[in-house]
Amino acid sequence: MEYLSIVFEEIYKILFLLVPVLVSVAMIVWLDRRVWAFVQKRQGPNVVGPFGLLQSLADALKYIFKEMIIPSSSNKVIFILAPIVTMTLALIAWAVIPFGATKVLADINVGILYLFAVSSLGVYGIIMGGWASNSKYPFLGAIRSAAQMVSYEVSIGVIIINVLLCVGSLNLNDIVIAQQSMWFVVPLFPMFVIFFISALAETNRPPFDLPEAEAELVAGYQTEYSGMMYAMFWLGEYANILLMCAMGAILFLGGWLSPLEIFPFTLIPGAIWLILKILLLFFLFALVKAIVPRYRYDQLMRLGWKVFLPFSLIWVVLTASYLFYFNLLPVN
Amino acid sequence: MIAHSIFFYTFSIIAVVSAIMVTASKNTVHSVFFLILDFISISCLFIMIGAEFLGMIMLIVYVGAVAVLFLFVVMMLNVAQQKNQWFAAKDSSKHIPVGLIISTLIFVEIIIVIGGWKYKPEIFDINNSIGQTGLSNTHSLGQILYTDYIHIFQISGMILLVAMIGAIVLTFRQRAGVKKQSYIKQISRERAEGVEVLEIETNKGVRIDD
Numbered sequence: 001m002e003y004l005s006i007v008f009e010e011i012y013k014i015l016f017l018l019v020p021v022l023v024s025v026a027m028i029v030w031l032d033r034r035v036w037a038f039v040q041k042r043q044g045p046n047v048v049g050p051f052g053l054l055q056s057l058a059d060a061l062k063y064i065f066k067e068m069i070i071p072s073s074s075n076k077v078i079f080i081l082a083p084i085v086t087m088t089l090a091l092i093a094w095a096v097i098p099f100g101a102t103k104v105l106a107d108i109n110v111g112i113l114y115l116f117a118v119s120s121l122g123v124y125g126i127i128m129g130g131w132a133s134n135s136k137y138p139f140l141g142a143i144r145s146a147a148q149m150v151s152y153e154v155s156i157g158v159i160i161i162n163v164l165l166c167v168g169s170l171n172l173n174d175i176v177i178a179q180q181s182m183w184f185v186v187p188l189f190p191m192f193v194i195f196f197i198s199a200l201a202e203t204n205r206p207p208f209d210l211p212e213a214e215a216e217l218v219a220g221y222q223t224e225y226s227g228m229m230y231a232m233f234w235l236g237e238y239a240n241i242l243l244m245c246a247m248g249a250i251l252f253l254g255g256w257l258s259p260l261e262i263f264p265f266t267l268i269p270g271a272i273w274l275i276l277k278i279l280l281l282f283f284l285f286a287l288v289k290a291i292v293p294r295y296r297y298d299q300l301m302r303l304g305w306k307v308f309l310p311f312s313l314i315w316v317v318l319t320a321s322y323l324f325y326f327n328l329l330p331v332n
Numbered sequence: 333m334i335a336h337s338i339f340f341y342t343f344s345i346i347a348v349v350s351a352i353m354v355t356a357s358k359n360t361v362h363s364v365f366f367l368i369l370d371f372i373s374i375s376c377l378f379i380m381i382g383a384e385f386l387g388m389i390m391l392i393v394y395v396g397a398v399a400v401l402f403l404f405v406v407m408m409l410n411v412a413q414q415k416n417q418w419f420a421a422k423d424s425s426k427h428i429p430v431g432l433i434i435s436t437l438i439f440v441e442i443i444i445v446i447g448g449w450k451y452k453p454e455i456f457d458i459n460n461s462i463g464q465t466g467l468s469n470t471h472s473l474g475q476i477l478y479t480d481y482i483h484i485f486q487i488s489g490m491i492l493l494v495a496m497i498g499a500i501v502l503t504f505r506q507r508a509g510v511k512k513q514s515y516i517k518q519i520s521r522e523r524a525e526g527v528e529v530l531e532i533e534t535n536k537g538v539r540i541d542d
Contacts, residue, residue, distance in 0.1 A: 109385075
């Protein structure tokens with residue numbers, strides 16, 4: 001009986017986290033389209049519900065009732081597995097995101113490594129989908145995306161090392177608490193910029209959306225998908241984007257800390273601050289989508305390997321030497 | 333403890349079955365997917381014995397990078413057909429002795445290591461250096477790797493670097509006549525050298541290509 005009550009309590013907690021995440025993914029799609037439209041002097045979705053807020057729900061309903069077409073020459077098991085993998089990986093990562101000093105589902109020692117591992121597994125959904133479709137465009141899209149995500153993960157890893165040097169712990173809550181005096185965006189500003197751009201590439205957002213470049217590859221790895229499976233890819237993609245924003249907020253913008261520790265700010269709970277920071281980063285993601293043209297593939301690879309990787313490595317050396325010289329290394 | 337053993341047996345059965353499926357499945361891409369499943373369940377086992385750092389690094393390095401490149405190569409080269417030809421052809425028996433020798437070697441090595449660890453624990457002095465200091469295993473790994481074993485650690489890094497440079501040198505070839513763009517040239521282009529304003533007489537036109 002004891003086990004059962006623990007299991008139910010955990011399930012209740014998980015649902016309490018996942019349902020808001022899924023709802024906010026739907027809302028974030030609407031926000032993305034609205035921002036994109038406003039930059040281009042359009043209205044965007046504004047018909048369904050107030051300000052078009054319910055547009056994503058209407059879309060989801062449409063996807064649910066559409067026919068799921070499984071191509072006859074595809075590898076059926078992997079074809080169906082691919083969107084499930086994408087969606088699952090995008091959701092399980094939220095387990096370690098701290099919404100407050102104690103408001104976290106799993107407060108594990110290696111939280112940041114877990115986030116990094118899950119985000120590096122995300123490539124499998126895309127590769128599996130592209131390969132199992134057994135058709136030219138999805139395959140090209142999958143190959144492109146695999147190379148791209150592996151390349152940009154390297155620089156994200158090095159950027160995480162920069163932050164960890166200043167914290168001395170892999171726990172996400174420790175990372176947030178270490179920013180109490182100053183958010184890491186101030187001393188590590190160049191790393192924040194590189195993290196932001198690498199996150200764009202990692203989540204296949206414009207200007208790095210070559211895996212699904214509609215002008216060349218129809219829709220890349222999701223060309224053969226339809227109905228609910230397409231919707232799952234789509235939800236997983238946006239959940240991943242939100243996750244990357246949350247990671248940026250925790251690593252550089254102080255997570256659930258309020259900007260100033262004075263009266264009116266401390267009234268607002270930490271979860272709200274974290275959500276506001278995620279929204280700020282997502283707003284930047286949406287702006288970039290609207291204002292930047294797509295990279296060419298060799299330029300993308302050059303940027304990842306020849307610019308970001310050496311620069312962030314040099315920055316690791318700089319950070320380490322600075323901390324060592326002024327005896328600021330967090331040793332315990 | 334019951335929950336612990338349930339999880340342990342689940343993960344280890346998945347690991348063993350998927351390891352068998354890696355060699356047994358006909359399709360090479362399926363083999364790689366089973367390999368990934370194997371890696372994931374092994375990293376779950378690592379986490380279960382409290383080595384959470386190793387488990388996560390296993391996920392990041394093997395599943396997140398190495399296996400992706402495996403998949404990449406297997407998909408691009410279409411190895412599936414080659415493998416089938418090997419087993420169908422008569423000279424496939426040539427490969428079996430080599431495989432047997434290598435697997436026997438690995439088996440003997442594992443037996444030696446596990447036997448030594450089981451019956452003569454004092455030859456492995458790692459046990460002494462970790463101790464029960466109450467540190468998280470990331471800290472204790474770091475304290476061993478960067479103090480007692482720093483030279484070995486650095487040398488293994490150097491070997492990997494040399495291997496990487498070697499692979500690049502071996503596959504790199506300079507081809508003549510490849511058109512490349514120079515970013516500096518493109519950015520430093522001025523209006524004066526890019527655009528020319530001409531006075532054109534009516535009905536004469538202008539020749540561009542001389």
